Amino acid sequence: MKNFGGHVGVAVFGALSFALTVALVTVISRVTGFNLFSLSVWIVIPAGAMITGAAAASGYYFGSLLFHTRPTWFLLVQVIVVAALAQLAIYYGEYSTLVLQNGVRVADRIGFSEYMDLTLTSAHLRVGRAQTDTGAVGSFGYWLAAFQFVGFILGGVATYFFLRRHPVCQSCSRYLRTLATRKQHINDNEVFSTYYDNLFKHPVDGPEFAEWLQYDPDNKQIKEGTVLATSTLKGCPHCKTQRIEQRVTLHGKKDWKDIPTLARNIAIPDGIDLRSVFKGEVNASRQQRAEPTLA
Numbered sequence: 001m002k003n004f005g006g007h008v009g010v011a012v013f014g015a016l017s018f019a020l021t022v023a024l025v026t027v028i029s030r031v032t033g034f035n036l037f038s039l040s041v042w043i044v045i046p047a048g049a050m051i052t053g054a055a056a057a058s059g060y061y062f063g064s065l066l067f068h069t070r071p072t073w074f075l076l077v078q079v080i081v082v083a084a085l086a087q088l089a090i091y092y093g094e095y096s097t098l099v100l101q102n103g104v105r106v107a108d109r110i111g112f113s114e115y116m117d118l119t120l121t122s123a124h125l126r127v128g129r130a131q132t133d134t135g136a137v138g139s140f141g142y143w144l145a146a147f148q149f150v151g152f153i154l155g156g157v158a159t160y161f162f163l164r165r166h167p168v169c170q171s172c173s174r175y176l177r178t179l180a181t182r183k184q185h186i187n188d189n190e191v192f193s194t195y196y197d198n199l200f201k202h203p204v205d206g207p208e209f210a211e212w213l214q215y216d217p218d219n220k221q222i223k224e225g226t227v228l229a230t231s232t233l234k235g236c237p238h239c240k241t242q243r244i245e246q247r248v249t250l251h252g253k254k255d256w257k258d259i260p261t262l263a264r265n266i267a268i269p270d271g272i273d274l275r276s277v278f279k280g281e282v283n284a285s286r287q288q289r290a291e292p293t294l295a
C-alpha cells in the first residue's frame with residue numbers, strides 16, 4: 001500500500017471522529033433527554049441517523065484530505081463499519097450511563113440486550129406539528145432502529161463519495177487545496193454575459209483578466225435577479241499547478257439558486273500563480289474604473 005503512514009493517520013482520524021460523535025450524542029441525550037440520531041423526517045427518513053453516521057465517519061474524510069490518501073475499497077469498508085458501530089456504541093453509552101432516580105445503575109440490574117428490547121419497544125413516536133403521542137411503538141421500534149441503521153450506513157458512505165468527488169491533481173494525485181475565492185455580483189443580464197464571455201478570453205496572467213476578475217459592480221445592491229459568480233482558485237500542494245472552479249448562482253425572491261450549466265472548471269497553465277490576483281493585491285492597471293474594457 002502506497003503512503004502507508006498516511007493510511008494509518010487516516011485510521012486514527014476516523015477512530016477519533018467515531019469516539020467524539022458517540023460521546024457527544026450520548027452526553028446530549030443524557031443532558032437533554034433528546035436522542036439526536038432518532039430525529040426523522042416523515043417517520044421513515046432517518047435524517048438524524050444519516051447526519052450522525054456521517055459525523056462518525058468524517059475523520060476518514062478529513063484525514064484523507066490531510067494525508068493525501070485516495071479513497072480505496074478498504075476505506076469504504078472502514079467507513080461502513082464505523083457508521084454501523086456508532087449506533088450500537090451510542091445505545092451502549094446510554095445504557096452504561098443510565099442511573100434511575102433511586103440511584104440504581106441500570107447496567108447493574110439488567111443486561112444490554114434486555115435494556116435494548118425495553119428501550120426500542122417502549123419508545124414513543126411524536127408525530128406532526130402538534131407532536132401527538134402515538135403511544136409506545138412496540139415491535140415497530142425494531143423497524144425504526146433498522147431504518148436508523150440504514151441511515152447511519154448511508155451517512156457514512158456519503159463521506160466516502162464526497163471524498164471521491166474532491167478535486168485531485170491529475171499528475172500527482174494529490175487533493176487540491178482552496179487558495180482563494182472571489183465573488184462577483186452583477187445585476188444587469190447583458191453586463192453579466194459580457195463578463196462571462198470575456199473573463200477567460202484573455203491570458204490569465206494579463207491585466208484584462210485581473211480587471212474582469214476584480215469587477216464587482218453590484219455587491220452593495222443585491223436583489224432579485226442579481227447574478228453571483230463565485231470563483232475558487234485551487235492549487236496542487238505538490239506541483240503548484242492551479243485551476244479555477246466557477247459557480248454561478250441567481251438570486252431569486254429569497255435565496256440563491258445554482259445555475260449548473262454555467263459552472264466551469266478552467267486549468268491554469270503551469271507556472272502561473274493567481275493568488276495575488278484573486279486577493280486583489282495585483283490591481284489591474286487603472287484603479288476604480290467603472291467597467292473593464294469591453295473587448
Ligand SMILES: [Zn+2]
Pocket residue numbers: 169170171172173174236237238239240241
Ligand atoms: Zn500536482
